[in-house]
Amino acid sequence: MYLPSFSLQGRTAIVTGAGRGIGRAIAVGLAEAGCDVALVSRTSADLEETAELIRSCTKAQTYIIPADITSKEEIAHVFAKVTRDAGNLDILVNNAGMNIRTPALEVTEDQWDTIVQTNLKSAFMASQQAGQYMKEHGGGRIINISSVGGHVALRTGVVYGSTKAALIQMTKILALEWGQYDIRVNSVGPWYFRTPLTEKLLSDEQYMKEIVDRTPLRRIGQLEEVVGPVIFLASDASNYVTGQTLLVDGGMSIYGF
Numbered sequence: 513m514y515l516p517s518f519s520l521q522g523r524t525a526i527v528t529g530a531g532r533g534i535g536r537a538i539a540v541g542l543a544e545a546g547c548d549v550a551l552v553s554r555t556s557a558d559l560e561e562t563a564e565l566i567r568s569c570t571k572a573q574t575y576i577i578p579a580d581i582t583s584k585e586e587i588a589h590v591f592a593k594v595t596r597d598a599g600n601l602d603i604l605v606n607n608a609g610m611n612i613r614t615p616a617l618e619v620t621e622d623q624w625d626t627i628v629q630t631n632l633k634s635a636f637m638a639s640q641q642a643g644q645y646m647k648e649h650g651g652g653r654i655i656n657i658s659s660v661g662g663h664v665a666l667r668t669g670v671v672y673g674s675t676k677a678a679l680i681q682m683t684k685i686l687a688l689e690w691g692q693y694d695i696r697v698n699s700v701g702p703w704y705f706r707t708p709l710t711e712k713l714l715s716d717e718q719y720m721k722e723i724v725d726r727t728p729l730r731r732i733g734q735l736e737e738v739v740g741p742v743i744f745l746a747s748d749a750s751n752y753v754t755g756q757t758l759l760v761d762g763g764m765s766i767y768g769f
């Protein structure tokens with residue numbers, strides 16, 4: 513009677529940064545929920561690995577599309593290929609991101625440009641492409657992968673944290689503008705998960721201890737624990753949720769003292 517559907521059967525998603533880490537986990541999880549998935553990153557071999565994982569456990573269709581999401585032209589190509597080959601687009605996950613951990617006084621202009629283009633500008637450009645298509649085809653869902661670093665101050669870089677805070681605000685404003693088209697725009701903000709982006713940090717025992725001491729659940733996340741909230745926000749179970757950021761952080765963001 514009241515149980516909504518979490519199924520994504522018959523839907524098509526684009527996942528940026530699907531070549532490894534959180535993006536790979538999200539892509540596989542979406543496929544396990546019934547979704548066909550377009551896999552985007554710069555490294556074809558990584559995308560092939562993700563597609564093989566999906567093929568090994570689901571019947572989902574995969575579209576491997578190597579692209580640099582900092583290029584407006586390459587993003588446009590991704591959307592043209594997916595909407596042509598798949599014939600629809602229901603979900604966009606803006607996951608691709610990076611960090612160059614530099615003290616504020618030492619940040620170079622190139623570092624600023626690279627982080628902002630990868631984490632923020634690309635997500636906006638992809639959202640514009642998705643929003644235009646979804647507006648013309650009855651709606652859809654956009655999920656931005658931000659970070660607790662966009663919600664509280666972290667020591668891992670002012671530029672990174674600024675892009676994640678901007679992503680959270682972009683989520684709200686696009687949700688405001690596009691709600692009339694039945695496009696829901698939300699964000700998921702992870703704390704630490706072990707991926708190639710964080711492996712080096714997390715292999716430092718002292719650093720890991722400091723993370724655990726700041727985390728009420730006393731551990732970092734497991735990749736499937738960030739996938740669940742994404743499936744929720746991609747499915748009909750979140751039909752009345754938009755403009756929100758779901759922090760998947762083991763309670764870290766509420767830890768005052």
Ligand SMILES: NC(=O)C1=CN([C@@H]2O[C@H](COP(=O)(O)OP(=O)(O)OC[C@H]3O[C@@H](n4cnc5c(N)ncnc54)[C@H](OP(=O)(O)O)[C@@H]3O)[C@@H](O)[C@H]2O)C=CC1
Pocket residue numbers: 528529530531532533534535552553554555558579580581582607608609610630657658659660701702703704705706707708709710
């Ligand atoms: N891991 C964590 O603890 C946390 C991660 N996050 C966020 O989650 C997201 C994923 O992080 P994570 O999985 O750890 O990172 P990884 O570095 O493990 O994976 C990043 C993915 O993004 C792709 N990517 C990077 N730059 C580009 C580009 N210019 N064009 C296309 N694809 C690109 C990479 O592929 P390639 O280099 O081959 O292009 C790779 O597939 C990021 O937005 C990150 O900020 C947030 C909080 C915590």
Ligand SMILES: C[C@H](O)[C@@H]1OC(=O)[C@H](O)[C@@H]1O
Pocket residue numbers: 610611613659660661666668672702703704709710
């Ligand atoms: C939790 C943060 O986002 C974390 O900080 C980093 O330096 C990594 O880049 C992760 O994203």
